[in-house]
Amino acid sequence: MYQQRCNILLSISMFLFFPFSTSIDTITLTQPLQDGDILVSNGETFALGFFSPANTTNRYVGIWYNKVSEQTVVWVANRNNPFTNTSCILSVDRTGNLVLHEKDHSFVYWSTNISEVVTNNAFSARLLDSGNLVLFDQGVNKDVYSWQSFDHPSNTLLPGMRFGLDRKSGLNRVVTSWKSSDNPGIGEFIYKMEFVGSTQLFLYKGMTRIWRTGSWTGHGWSGVPEMTLNYIFNVSYVNNNDEVVLVYLIRNSSIFSRLVVNESGTVQRLTWHESDKKWVGFWSAPKDQCDGYNHCGMFGVCDPYKSGTFECSCLPGYEPQSPQDWFLRDGSKGCKSKMETRMCEAGDGFVELARVKVPDMSTARVNMSLGLEGCEELCLRNCTCVGYASGDISKDVGGGGCITWYGDMIDTRTFSDGGQSFYVRVDAVELAKNTSKRLKRPISNRFLVIGMPLIGAGLLLCIFICCYIRKKKAKRNEVGVPFSFTNSLKSLEGSFTDTDIGENVDVHVFELSTIVAATDHFSYINKLGEGGFGSVYKGKLLNGQEIAVKRLSQSSGQGMQEFKNEVTLIAKLQHRNLVRLLGYCFHKNEKMLVYEYLPNKGLDSFIFDQEKASLLDWKKRFQIIHGIARGLLYLHYDSRLRIIHRDLKASNVLLDTNLNPKISDFGMAKIFGGDEDEAKTRRVVGTYGYMSPEYAMEGLFSVKSDVFSFGILVLEIISGRKNNSYYQENSVNLIGHVWDLWKQDKALTVVDSSLGDSFDAREVLLCIHVGILCVQEMASDRPTMTEVASMLSNHETMLPSPNQPAFIFRQMNHGVDSRSVSASGGVGSVCNETITILHPR
Structure with a gap:
């Protein structure tokens, strides 16, 4: 009787939630989805329709589990644009886009925004049994989607979703929390994949990192010990030339499982229990103080299993930066090398830390061609290497692949089970103190002759030496005493x-x-x-x-x-x-x-970001182009000395509070005196995609080299695309693409889609014309910055017809790999495509 009552109540609630609803299979131009209709997947696992969260009358279009009695929305279309009436329609329009709009087309709340214009009416939208809403052309292969909801997650990752980066399109799929339980708008918590050093997943609160998964071990993430391959999941991690993605699949299709970033700042893995009629937590993070990102500071390690003591300690060979804070159980300032440490001498070795989440990979390098033995030798040969670990513990005994760390190591923690082994570099003295040492390289005779007598010299002698060194160093670095x-x-x-x-x-x-x-x-x-x-x-x-x-x-x-x-x-x-x-x-x-300090950082963080690009309307972009031109004009002609920047690019143009541009990074600039206007160098340093041909291939640079870089920058600002990441069948870069469109009188099609139609076509064409003039192959054909400034300021000026630009049908392969990084040997580079020719900088 009780079960019958529950079923009756459930039926009534579903009837009230979807009043007078009808079920359809697809959405087309002639068969839209109206408020009250429901689109159900073929296996009836998922449904799509209109809904209102609790405690609000706002209406949204979303996808939810059809077979789960508790309403569970997994995707929302119009997250930030709700409506309050019931007169909206979800339909496929004549351009092949899926659009949520008023019946009279007076207002559009959401659209798939596919840029390619379609001339036929054969497009349809279908909800798959995976929960993926797909848009496809019925006249071609139905397995080829022009758009899919799986590429645009809300707060949920479903089995089968590809989470991460599509290298071809540049799409990085991220998961964002709801604003609140009754507001599915984009919240402040973001879960995304990052690729500096090596792939990791981060949970952000706004711009602040609050949790990290650790590195991929072959079995799972080193910071998620619950993630095993022999349970209900089949986890696939793919890292190749096409993509870097993580895909969860459920071994048993009857099990409903989802990963959610909730509005309280937690990543949760939930599984539906039909018998209890509720979602049960399988795993969540962060869950303890050691999950907090960088909880114990640099060179610290967090152990939540210490009973009654401070969870933070220092890695072997390190000591607290601030002993007083450490005593008060504040480890945020982290650790530093011990005073007496003598690293990079004969006798260096490694101490093994078992079952840990390895440090943040941002300062790490990965070489999957080495095994663990080779990895240790590699680290020992480099004095800046501070630790190493296996890149894949699922391989043969000893692991496969090599990860080495350089610089500060942060966010390391231990587990009672799971994680992986991490090897911390220590000097000979520290190695001798650790009974759990892992020493692969024999101690040299020099250590036996010199090191052992020093250790055995006696406790008093050690204390005297340490005190003397501390006193001398404290005197040199005393805070508040100016140094000369x-x-x-x-x-x-x-x-x-x-x-x-x-x-x-x-x-x-x-x-x-x-x-x-x-x-x-x-x-x-x-x-x-x-x-x-x-x-x-x-x-x-x-x-x-x-x-x-x-x-x-x-x-x-x-x-x-x-x-x-x-x-x-x-x-x-x-x-x-x-x-x-x-x-x-x-x-x-x-x-x-x-x-x-300029709060808006680099121009690249706006024009190459799909979300932030909309903050720069055409008027502001035109002002930025003007500002950069004025800055270069000053460097070339108005300052006391003629200055060539030599590394002008989007990331070296910073934006102030009012989004005014400021040219930065003059480390590679060259000063000219008197009547000098050209020079030659054997030390070519710059960024692939911005260097002029005469500079990249012959080492010749002049003011026209900066003009070339400026032209690239203008085209990037207009299009929102990077020059060296735009590839088509007939064009290897943005220059070639714009040139083709210019010759066809279709140059306006290159304009950034985030601008919509709200731009001055005459100004845009003027800027494109100027940009093409600046990137002509011959330096003598390019205008000076004086001429450029005049062109941009006087719309009535007749501009000359441009000659063929440089680098259209070829890549810069003159002895240089375009994918190489700076030869400086640093952990990172100014740009991951910065190159050096002939001589390292």
């Missing part, structure tokens, strides 16, 4: 002095302690980005002024000459479209430049 910049420089072989910087340069010299305090010890939270020359951190001075600190990597290609170059140049340049240098810091091996 000139004296520090004189102590460095091959360094330069303040005189080298220039007597008339008005630039502040910052103390190291000031920079450290401003950036919170170069906290990862304050890290704005990383390139081949080092990392950039946000900081805040005691007076409240925000700064950006460019901390040059000690292993980067930017050495003393580039450092002096940047200080000399930027300190003398004063223009509203050039980034302002506030000062610099030079202490021992540390070289840092302090700039004004």
